[in-house]
Amino acid sequence: MPNLILDDxxxxxxxxxxxxxxxxxxxxxxxxxxxxxxxxxxxxxxxxNGGELRPYRPLRSPDLFCRFYSMATSExxxxxxxxxxxxxxxxxxxxxxxxxxxxxxxxxxxxxxxxGSGLLTLNASVVREHNExxxxxxxxxxxxxxxxxxxxxxxxxxECEQCGEPFLAGPDTGRRLDSKFCxxxxxxxxxxxxxxxx
Numbered sequence: 001m002p003n004l005i006l007d008d009x010x011x012x013x014x015x016x017x018x019x020x021x022x023x024x025x026x027x028x029x030x031x032x033x034x035x036x037x038x039x040x041x042x043x044x045x046x047x048x049n050g051g052e053l054r055p056y057r058p059l060r061s062p063d064l065f066c067r068f069y070s071m072a073t074s075e076x077x078x079x080x081x082x083x084x085x086x087x088x089x090x091x092x093x094x095x096x097x098x099x100x101x102x103x104x105x106x107x108x109x110x111x112x113x114x115x116g117s118g119l120l121t122l123n124a125s126v127v128r129e130h131n132e133x134x135x136x137x138x139x140x141x142x143x144x145x146x147x148x149x150x151x152x153x154x155x156x157x158x159e160c161e162q163c164g165e166p167f168l169a170g171p172d173t174g175r176r177l178d179s180k181f182c183x184x185x186x187x188x189x190x191x192x193x194x195x196x197x198x
Contacts, residue, residue: 008057008138009057009058009059009138009139009145010055010056010057011055011056011057011058011085011086011093011141011142011145012053012054012055012056012086012093013053013054013056013085013086014048014049014050014051014053014054014086015051015052015054016048016049016050016051017049017051017083018046018047018048018049018079018082018083018087019046019047019049020044020045020046020075020076020079020100021044021045021046021047021097022044022075023041023042023043023044023100024041024042043099043100043101043102044075044100044101045096045097045098045099045100046078046079046082046087046092046097046098046100047096047097047098048087048093048097053093056086058085058086058142058145059145059149062149062153063153063168064085064146064149065110065146065147065149065150065153066166066167066168067081068081068085068088068107068110068146069107069108069110069111069166070111070165070166071107072103072104072106072107073104073107073108074104075100075104078098078100078103078104078107082098085142086142087142088103088106088141088142088143088146089103089141089142089143090140090141093141103143106143110146110147110150111159111166120139120144120147120148121139121140121141121144122137122138122139122140122144123137123138123139123140124136124137153168153170158179158180160180160181160182160183160186161180161181161186161190162181162182162186162187162189162190163182163186165182166182167179167182
């Protein structure tokens, strides 16, 4: 059986921070903005400021995946998440920068359905521990780690019927699997408003 322990997953942050590079269209000779092909549009990216990367263990927060899909709903929200936890992909960590629209799409997919549209990339190695040979697996980037964290949470992500905020329901969350509200206060507010309507 593979050994997958997410608490030990190590990722990196740039202590000098990050900056948002807004999307732009490359100028084409004699073309209006509407005539440019989609390949001429450079998507928004979040890029490092060039500090020496520092390792840390982001998944010590058991609900980091929930914070990700709550924050990464806009360029600014994703920027705030990256400032706190680092980029989400290897391209964002060492490449041309984080592809903002792609990451926001991943957050929306995680928030809506809890299922990803692509395959996760896992690293693997054979290790010998306590006279036993085991397969050790670990995610290749923070985004893959967040998907795995969601899967291991054995919970369902829901949206509160009162305030619209995401919350977790199911075992070890303190909320029943069929919960409709993120808190008792939202449930009371919802029922109070329902009663006041004609």
